[in-house]
Amino acid sequence: MKLTEARQQFISSWGAFGTHWGINRTMAQIHALLLVSPEALTQDDIMEELDISRGNTNMNIRELINWGLVERVLLPGERKEYFSAEKNMWKVVKKIVKERKKRELEPMLQLLDKLEEVEGDKRDKNVKTFIDTVSSIKKLGRQADKTLDIMIKAEESWFIGSLMKIFK
Amino acid sequence: MKLTEARQQFISSWGAFGTHWGINRTMAQIHALLLVSPEALTQDDIMEELDISRGNTNMNIRELINWGLVERVLLPGERKEYFSAEKNMWKVVKKIVKERKKRELEPMLQLLDKLEEVEGDKRDKNVKTFIDTVSSIKKLGRQADKTLDIMIKAEESWFIGSLMKIFK
DNA sequence: ACTAACTTTCAAAAAATTTTGAAATTTCGG
DNA sequence: CCGAAATTTCAAAATTTTTTGAAAGTTAGT
Structure with a gap:
């Protein structure tokens, strides 16, 4: 070609x-x-x-x-x-991750915090399902947020090298 | 609320x-x-x-x-x-990752393989920049592909637990 | 300070995507 | 196998997003 x-x-x-x-x-x-x-x-x-x-x-x-x-x-x-x-693709990826985290993940986590405080009796199935869903999204979201923070700070060599060993 | x-x-x-x-x-x-x-x-x-x-x-x-x-x-x-x-959000995330990997990441990697074989002299700056860019995207793409594969197989407890220790 | 080169803005037009709803098709109980 | 209930399809309409291009704004050399 x-x-x-x-x-x-x-x-x-x-x-x-x-x-x-x-x-x-x-x-x-x-x-x-x-x-x-x-x-x-x-x-x-x-x-x-x-x-x-x-x-x-x-x-x-x-x-x-x-x-x-x-x-x-x-x-x-x-x-x-x-x-x-910017030609260094690792830097590019980090910039995109950082920006989207700020624009999308963080506002979503803030909203979920607010929604989790919904009033109502947890014995009501609707309330329970709502709170459980919101909590469980929040848990994964927070995890992702932390993981991405570390990634943003990391060096490429670290990412390519160590991560693989860890993941076995 | x-x-x-x-x-x-x-x-x-x-x-x-x-x-x-x-x-x-x-x-x-x-x-x-x-x-x-x-x-x-x-x-x-x-x-x-x-x-x-x-x-x-x-x-x-x-x-x-x-x-x-x-x-x-x-x-x-x-x-x-x-x-x-499906209410288990970890399963949900894995399904989404799996599907998008198949639909988007994998075809992109295939294309990059093809594009990397461009004809031309690497001493030509245009050729060199093209190949370098494609290779470097490929490298990160493959890394992401492998990492996501492992994530798809992983248990949530493993993700939440061990990943954090590793990332320190 | 003038002016030509260059950059930015934004309302209107074009294109792309999503939604509607009525008609066609499928399904299942009797 | 009939017919009512349910599901699916898809062309046209509505909406959203993107693109255009001409006018307004800015900048820098003289």
């Missing part, structure tokens, strides 16, 4: 993959494009390569910057902004 | 949560409703409680069954089908 074709497949699959994870297609494709580009690209490069509008490009680049996956690069003597993606 | 209100909040938040994970709102809400219902419900119960159409209800119940999160229950002497959700 030729590089051009391989790059296209990678970009388009990464886009499709993203949509299963609540990330929009364009954002994932821009990320993919920057991941396989050795040099930083301008907004116009990205627009042309992916055939998308200026507004769409701009909006999704900014979103990638918010996620900490892409950074602005200012080349000396150049007026234009260039963009470049 | 009263049970009725708490249940409603739980169902609606679970729905919103689902949409961030590529699951549609209704499917997540039906799942939430069944999770907090002590008894199995009929399609009509669900339609009424969530105020959704018959077709929508039917389609999403079937999808939940495909995921292995909900099962048909036949009550003796009853013509109607009843539905009930």
